[in-house]
């Protein structure tokens with residue numbers, strides 16, 4: 001088997017009977033839209049992440065969009081986002097006529113820099129989006145405290161960190177359950193991925209949950225009575241059927257990722273050119289990505305050397321938001337600009353064998 005960044009086929013083969021039965025059940029029922037599996041999965045996910053409401057929707061970008069629609073913001077209101085993230089985070093803000101305000105990230109954790117966040121707050125700031133990048137939570141304690149003080153909403157983008165836990169005061173909280181909203185994606189390669197598109201919104205607030213549910217359903221609570229402007233954003237029943245099976249394995253999958261990370265850590269620790277992922281003691285890390293910071297070596301040559309030896313690797317993200325045509329901003333984002341030239345994500349799969357991993361490590365160390 002060749003080495004892959006993620007191995008969705010291998011993962012499927014281990015649970016294929018359960019998955020096939022679950023999908024077949026939906027086909028037999030023909031309840032393709034809003035079938036009973038959708039509700040069942042949402043309830044199981046509520047229990048798993050520890051949140052009062054899970055509202056399934058069509059994808060992680062919609063989850064963000066619906067969350068922002070439910071917050072009742074006005075055009076021109078500002079929303080603070082890290083510039084080292086996937087585009088979806090800023091995209092929905094701009095789409096809704098809100099203004100994404102980009103801030104730099106922390107060089108060690110890659111998460112939103114809380115001091116940059118605080119200094120970016122103005123009278124127009126209405127919300128902040130901590131993105132729990134690569135599988136570890138942002139500094140939620142500081143973010144929640146600053147947000148409380150300034151009365152701004154917190155929408156956690158937890159597309160990469162489902163199943164991570166954060167120590168907030170004396171409590172342990174699931175990623176995505178600490179802000180007004182949490183949003184997640186079930187894109188196939190995410191830690192909990194379906195076999196197509198899918199997403200969900202989390203909230204502990206009953207009123208916000210009702211609003212978000214309505215918005216996902218054309219702004220209606222009662223059929224053909226549309227009280228707010230909504231969208232059509234649903235999780236297909238077949239995807240819910242896949243997710244409900246895979247949710248039972250999520251802890252196992254995340255543990256497999258952590259094990260892969262530990263082997264990489266041990267191999268690269270103390271190497272002068274390779275900086276292993278920083279572990280925040282307040283957060284568990286579910287390693288959506290295992291991302292090295294390359295010091296004093298040509299990252300792109302290293303990537304080519306790996307590719308020449310049959311080893312895939314990825315750069316998340318090669319072009320930050322502050323350098324995107326659609327979002328570029330005047331301002332200084334030195335940490336993000338630097339990270340984009342130095343980060344390298346290695347194969348991180350629930351199915352990666354130790355032999356495959358040794359090959360990745362050997363090949364990388366041959367270059368470094």
Ligand SMILES: *Cc1c(COP(=O)(O)O)cnc(C)c1O
Pocket residue numbers: 059060061062085086088089131157159160184185186187197198199
């Ligand atoms: C994947 C991802 C999204 C978007 O999810 P889709 O389901 O692809 O729309 C949003 N934010 C982050 C940080 C992501 O990684």
